[in-house]
Amino acid sequence: MHIVVCIKQVPDTKNVRIDPDTHTLVRQGVESIVNPFDLFAVEAALKLKDVNEAKITVITMGPPQASEALRDVMSRGVDEAILLSDRAFAGSDTWATSTTLAAAVRKMGDVDLILCGKQAIDGDTAQVGPEMATLLDIPYATFVKAIDIPDTNHLKVSRQTDEGTEVWKIPKPCLLTVIKEVGEPRLPSLRHKMRAKKAQIPSWGIAELGLEPEEVGLSGSFTQVVRVFSPPVRDDRVIIEGTVAEQAEQLYNLLKEAKVPGI
Amino acid sequence: MKAIVDHQKCTACGVCVDVCPFEAITLQETILEISDECTLCGMCVDTCEFGALSMPEVGSGPDVDLSAHRGIWVFAEWREGTVHKVSHELISAGRKLADKKGTDLSAVLLGHNLDPDLFQELIAHGADVVYAVDHPELAHFRDETYSQALAELARRKKPEILLAGATSMGRSFVPRVAALLRTGLTADCTELDMSDEGLLLQTRPAFGGNVMATIVCPHRRPQMATVRPKVMKTEKVPGHEGRVETVDLPESTFQSRVEVLEVLLETDQTAKLTEADVIVSGGRGLRKGENFTLIEEVAKLFKGAVGASRGAVEEGWMPPSHQVGQTGRTVAPNLYVAVGLAGAIQHVVGMQGSKIIVAVNKDPQAPIFDIATYGVVADLFEFVPALVKKIKQEQGLA
Structure with missing residues (x-):
């Protein structure tokens, strides 16, 4: 079984902040990490490989430094990595990104399963997986928390919905987006770290992928960001002082004034 | 570029x-x-x-006749015989956009054995037309059947805007609709407006809510967006009239490679976080699992749900279905009460959309106070019982 895992290198959002005085993004201390949800996808692939004959290839679209993210997941046991990098990819929305990733999967050919994290923590769109599957004309399931292999041609997946759990039988090849319940990511091992460090990671651009410049990046995008701004600051903050009885009374009155349901 | x-x-x-x-x-x-x-x-x-x-412009791609598309559509999410609240919120928001643009508002209902009362409810909220597709293969949600049906309808009727709730269903199948129609989609919007040129201005949080971005889809139709539940207000339009159109689609529309084996609904009502008007959440500050009874008691008084921080879930004090935050549920209730949790950014991104946030923590430096509407610096084991007592007194229970 050939499993492809799609990952994204993202800024560590817990450090991304807008300076309240200058209203600009504070970039100090913002390091790049592998999108946490993609690490769950890597873990899901490794778990399948633990008990099945499988090869795992990880791909990412990004600038040359995104190869660091690829080496990170290789050090956890992923077999191969491919970087999709080209100046023409800049400004990609989810559609252009899906187009690029789908082209890479087509070029690889023999893919049985594609795994993605449920969403990336910078954009939070959750769109690339489903759009990519649609472009490849394969079925998909989102928010998957458990994967079983009932027979050679199918997967049985449990997916988390707002209402509960759904169990689906889905034929291969297919794409799954996973959530953390698939398993805590394993740590890098020394052996795989050495291998990852030495690995030659091929870099594919539009020429290798057989794509035209107008199909990718901003030219190949359907959506465009027209404005970026800091969210309105909550200016209604109140600290309630006094003894606990006084605090309880004040809070009760404030909530009553605000017509909170249940009070 | x-x-x-x-x-x-x-x-x-x-x-x-x-x-x-x-x-x-x-x-x-x-x-x-x-x-x-x-x-x-x-x-x-x-x-x-x-x-x-x-910025350089997005590519315009193959020519699309923009003027051939008109009207605003809302996908009405049908689950277990009822329509999801977010769909009514979107009809209300869509009504305003339609009036501003001088166009029609339609609702699309997909399902099986659809109750005609649901159509009237959609009209009462402001829909001019309800398109209904009733088919046995739509009884259970699957991305393929739902997206094929919605995309086929959109191909026939050519709406200029298509909105859906950013629920687990909407976030799953709507990207496939956009991909089938070869158009742009903006996920998880919290604000919608119309530009002077008639483009849909779609505003959404990014970078975990630290940045807001406004996005447009200039050259493709329909302009598509999913919108977070509980952001838009529901308003009925008194006396509003509309019509219902039942649409038959070719059988191929209802074919899927996926087989639904089981649908297990969560029976634990207290875990219904995304729907709750009030959520009371506890964190590591509760010290042990038994102390969650304090949280449960407050939640019960508010008729709300119980949430938990990642820490509390990792300690095994609460099942994962209660977890709020980046790896748990994203919620936006009217009232969110955070008790004994510090407010790590991973938690905050999952609840900062709440209308009123109350924080109870004995550490005045806890980051949760940065986003709290009302901050209570106190020992939770003293404050929570005092609050319970006060509410019970007022409700005449004590």
Whole structure:
């Protein structure tokens, strides 16, 4: 079984902040990490490989430094990595990104399963997986928390919905987006770290992928960001002082004034 | 491709140099230069007060006759015989957009054995037309059947805008609709407006809510967005009239490669976080699992749900279905009470959309106070019983 895992290198959002005085993004201390949800996808692939004959290839679209993210997941046991990098990819929305990733999967050919994290923590769109599957004309399931292999041609997946759990039988090849319940990511091992460090990671651009410049990046995008701004600051903050009885009374009155349901 | 500088307008003030998160902008003496590090994020464009910076345009692709598309559509999410609240919220929001644009508002209902009362309910909220597709293969949700049906309808009727709730269902199948229709989609919007040129302005949080971005889809139709539940207000339109159109679609529309084996509904009502009007959440500050009874008691008084921080779930005090935050559920109730949790950013991104946030923590430096509407610096084991007592007194229970 050939499993492809799609990952994204993202800024560590817990450090991304807008300076309240200058209203600009504070970039100090913002390091790049592998999108946490993609690490769950890597873990899901490794778990399948633990008990099945499988090869795992990880791909990412990004600038040359995104190869660091690829080496990170290789050090956890992923077999191969491919970087999709080209100046023409800049400004990609989810559609252009899906187009690029789908082209890479087509070029690889023999893919049985594609795994993605449920969403990336910078954009939070959750769109690339489903759009990519649609472009490849394969079925998909989102928010998957458990994967079983009932027979050679199918997967049985449990997916988390707002209402509960759904169990689906889905034929291969297919794409799954996973959530953390698939398993805590394993740590890098020394052996795989050495291998990852030495690995030659091929870099594919539009020429290798057989794509035209107008199909990718901003030219190949359907959506465009027209404005970026800091969210309105909550200016209604109140600290309630006094003894606990006084605090309880004040809070009760404030909530009553605000017509909170249940009070 | 990179941001474009109009050197006639640029005053070389250098503000954008500091703003660029990728250090892609430099001043060579008085000439502004943008390097290949530019990711077209748009931060510089927004800060330049001289209008000297702009983004290159998205490609227009093959010609699409934009004028052939008209009307606003809302996908009405049908689950277990009822319509999801977010769909009514979107009909109300869509009504305003339709009035502003002078166009029609339609609701699309997909399901099986659809109750005609649901159609009337959609009309009462402001829909001019309800398109209903009733088919046994739509009884259970699957991405393929639902997206094929909605895309086929959109191909026939050509709406200019298509909105859906950013629920687990909407976030799953709507990207496939957009891909089948070869159009753009903006996920998880919290604000919608119409530009003077008639484009849908779709505003959404990014970077875990630290940044807001407004997005447009200039050259493709329909313009598609999913919208977070509980952001838009529901308003009925008294006396509003509309019509219902039942649509038959070809059988091929209902074919799917996926087989639904089981649908297990969560029976634990207290875990229904995304729907709750009030959520009371506990964290590690509760010290042990038994103390969650305090949280449960407050939640019960508010008729709300019980949430938990990642820490509390990892300790095994609460099942994962209660977890709020980046790896748990994203919620936006009317009232969120955070008790004994510090407010790590991973938790905050999952609840900062709440209307009123109450924080109870004995550490005045806890980051949760930065986002709290009402902060209570107190020992939770003293404060929570005092609050319970007060509410019970007022409700006449004590």
